[in-house]
Amino acid sequence: xxxxxxxxxxxxxxxxxxxxxxxxxxxxxxxxxxxxxxxxxxxxxxxxxxxxxxxxxxxxxxxxxxxxxxxxxxxxxxxxxxxxxxxxxxxxxxxxxxxxxxxxxxxxxxxxxxxxxxxxxxxxxxxxxxxxxxxxxxxxxxxxxxxxxxxxxxxxxxxxxxxxxxxxxxxxxxxxxxxxxxxxxxxxxxxxxxxxxxxxxxxxxxxxxxxxxxxxxxxxxxxxxxxxxxxxxxxxxxxxxxxxxxxxxxxxx
Numbered sequence: 001x002x003x004x005x006x007x008x009x010x011x012x013x014x015x016x017x018x019x020x021x022x023x024x025x026x027x028x029x030x031x032x033x034x035x036x037x038x039x040x041x042x043x044x045x046x047x048x049x050x051x052x053x054x055x056x057x058x059x060x061x062x063x064x065x066x067x068x069x070x071x072x073x074x075x076x077x078x079x080x081x082x083x084x085x086x087x088x089x090x091x092x093x094x095x096x097x098x099x100x101x102x103x104x105x106x107x108x109x110x111x112x113x114x115x116x117x118x119x120x121x122x123x124x125x126x127x128x129x130x131x132x133x134x135x136x137x138x139x140x141x142x143x144x145x146x147x148x149x150x151x152x153x154x155x156x157x158x159x160x161x162x163x164x165x166x167x168x169x170x171x172x173x174x175x176x177x178x179x180x181x182x183x184x185x186x187x188x189x190x191x192x193x194x195x196x197x198x199x200x201x202x203x204x205x206x207x208x209x210x211x212x213x214x215x216x217x218x219x220x221x222x223x224x225x226x227x228x229x230x231x232x233x234x235x236x237x238x239x240x241x242x243x244x245x246x247x248x249x250x251x252x253x
Contacts, residue, residue, distance in 0.1 A: 003096060003119035003148060005048065014053040016061065020098070021117065023049045028061035040068040044104025046097040071097075071105060078109050080185035085110075087192075094118050094126045096148055123152035131157075142176075143188055150175045160188060190253035197251050205241045212237040 001007055004025075005018015016026065020037065023030050028051045030037075037047045045068040051061045081091060093114040095102045102116035115126055123142075131140050142149070142156035145163070153159035154175040161176035164183025173179045180187040216233055219225040225233075 003121070015064075016051045016053070017048055017067075019096075019117075020047070020049060023051060023061070023063065026051065026061040027059045028063050029059055030063060033063055033066055036066055040066070041098050041100035043068075043070070044101050045070045046101045071101065073105060073108050074184060076184050076186055080189050081109055081111065083189050084192075089192075092126075092130060094123050094152070096120075120148045120151050123149065124155050127152055127155055143185075144176075145172055145183070147171050153177075160191065162187070186253075193253060194251060197248065201245055201248055205244055208240050208244070209237060 001016075001018060001022065003019075004022035005016060007014070007016045007018075009015070016022065020030065028049070030049070033049070040047050048067045048069070049063060050065045050067065051063050053060055054062050084091060091111055091113065093102060093106050093109075093111055095105075095114070095116055096118055097116060099116040102114050106112075106114040118126060127140055127142065134140070139157040141158040141160060142152045143160045143162060144150075144153055145161060149161075150171045153161060153172055156177075158178065159176035161172040161179045162183050163173055163179055163181055178191060180191060212233055216225060216230060220230055
């Protein structure tokens with residue numbers, strides 16, 4: 001159930017495991033578990049609710065228990081995000097987790113902007129809202145690894161799917177514009193640096209191509225450039241462009 005949880009039959013029992021918002025939509029009685037949920041959320045945990053549909057009961061969905069998941073930032077996350085901030089990159093956490101867990105994680109990573117309880121469709125809307133606050137020419141990048149991130153990865157100016165042994169889904173990789181094969185945020189920093197290096201190479205190659213033509217065309221028009229010399233100059237120009245591009249092979253993060 002996109003943005004809500006998972007539902008299925010186990011030995012004939014219809015069970016639902018997911019968010020508190022989903023429990024409210026199902027009409028489940030949650031009052032007896034609210035204190036436990038709030039205590040776990042205060043510790044920065046994400047809480048999932050387990051409910052069973054009981055025919056003839058009121059309400060039809062009965063809560064059977066809670067599961068709390070505590071996320072710890074990866075060791076390199078704070079340093080990688082700090083480097084991106086040093087480069088002037090604005091960062092916003094957009095998560096489907098509860099507000100307490102998201103605020104706890106954002107504080108641990110030194111992030112001042114966060115949005116919690118966001119559905120997959122809400123992440124797309126959040127991208128549009130962020131884009132509206134940016135100056136002309138600025139781009140919005142989305143980094144994600146899950147099914148819930150796929151719509152936003154597809155709609156972002158730059159979608160980066162993180163794939164690793166620990167996680168990452170194929171649907172995220174198929175919708176993103178760039179797939180990072182390591183699950184650490186330093187790969188985001190390195191991908192940005194590589195893209196900048198590539199852009200510089202493109203600009204340099206355009207300069208050399210236009211420079212040779214800007215010099216050669218007037219000389220040829222005035223009759224001061226023989227076809228043999230012109231052909232040689234074109235070969236040298238192409239060689240410079242290809243050689244300069246091949247230097248990217250020596251780029252290291």
